[in-house]
Amino acid sequence: xxxxxxxxxxxxxxxxxxxxxxxxxxxxxxxxxxxxxxxxxxxxxxxxxxxxxxxxxxxxxxxxxxxxxxxxxxxxxxxxxxxxxxxxxxxxxxxxxxxxxxxxxxxxxxxxxxxxxxxxxxxxxxxxxxxxxxxxxxxxxxxxxxxxxxxxxxxxxxxxxxxxxxxxxxxxxxxxxxxxxxxxxxxxxxx
Numbered sequence: 001x002x003x004x005x006x007x008x009x010x011x012x013x014x015x016x017x018x019x020x021x022x023x024x025x026x027x028x029x030x031x032x033x034x035x036x037x038x039x040x041x042x043x044x045x046x047x048x049x050x051x052x053x054x055x056x057x058x059x060x061x062x063x064x065x066x067x068x069x070x071x072x073x074x075x076x077x078x079x080x081x082x083x084x085x086x087x088x089x090x091x092x093x094x095x096x097x098x099x100x101x102x103x104x105x106x107x108x109x110x111x112x113x114x115x116x117x118x119x120x121x122x123x124x125x126x127x128x129x130x131x132x133x134x135x136x137x138x139x140x141x142x143x144x145x146x147x148x149x150x151x152x153x154x155x156x157x158x159x160x161x162x163x164x165x166x167x168x169x170x171x172x173x174x175x176x177x178x179x180x181x182x183x184x185x186x187x188x189x190x191x
Contacts, residue, residue: 016081017042021114023128028084029062034094035068037118038124041081045178046092046132048077048104049186052154056186058179060160061144062151063172068179069119072150074163075172076179092132099148103137117173129174131181157183 018027019042033042048059058078059077063070078099082091089107096104111131118124136142142152155163160179164171171179 006151015084017084019128021128023112031081035123035125038126040126040128041116042130043081043127044088044130044132045076045078045149045174046078046096046104046107046134047178047182048096048100048134048136050136050154053144053156055156056190057154057156058160058182058186059142060153060155060179061149062153064146064148064150066147069121069123069125070172073151073172073175074170075175076182077152079174088130088132092134099145100152101143101145102141104134105137107132107134108129111181113177115174115177125173127174129178131178133185157186 014031015028016031017025018025018029018034018039020040023042025042029041033039049056050059051057060074061077062074063072065071076091078096080091080095080099082088088109091108093104096102109130110133112129113131114128116124116126144150144152149169160183164176165181168176
C-alpha cells in the first residue's frame with residue numbers, strides 16, 4: 001500500500017483508508033471514488049466542549065451549502081478522515097485547526113459505529129466513524145473555513161436534546177449517533 005496523496009482538489013482527490021467491518025485497513029481510494037462507489041472507509045466525528053452557561057456546552061457546526069453532501073445541515077464540531085499512517089487524534093487536531101481555526105485539547109475516543117447514508121446527488125457515505133470528544137484549546141474566537149462551515153453554535157446538552165428531538169430534519173445523517181453518544185458521555189462525566 002503506497003503512502004501517497006494525489007495533487008489536485010482535496011475534496012475529490014485525497015486518499016482515504018478503506019476498512020473492513022473490524023476497522024482493519026484493506027486499501028485506499030480517492031475521496032471521490034469512495035463516495036461515488038459507496039466504499040467503507042475510516043472517518044472521525046469530533047465534538048468540542050467548553051465550560052459555559054451553567055455547565056458544559058457542545059459546539060455544533062452547520063455544514064457549508066457547497067459541501068458535496070449534507071450542505072446546510074447541522075452536525076458535530078468537525079468531521080473528516082485520517083490520512084494513511086496518521087493517528088486519529090493527530091488527524092482530528094489537524095482538521096479542527098483547518099476547519100474551525102482553533103485548537104483542541106484532551107481529545108479522546110468515546111465510541112465508534114458504522115453507518116451508510118445515500119444522498120439525492122447519487123453519492124453515498126459509508127463510514128466506520130470514530131467518535132472523538134475534546135475541549136476547545138482556548139476561549140478565543142473560532143474562525144471557520146467558509147468552504148467547510150457556514151455557522152457554529154455553542155449549545156447546552158438540554159438545548160441540543162431539544163433540537164435533535166424537535167428539528168431532526170436540520171441535522172446530518174450521522175449527527176444523531178455522534179451527538180447522542182456525546183451527551184451520554186457528558187452526563188456520565190458530570191455524575
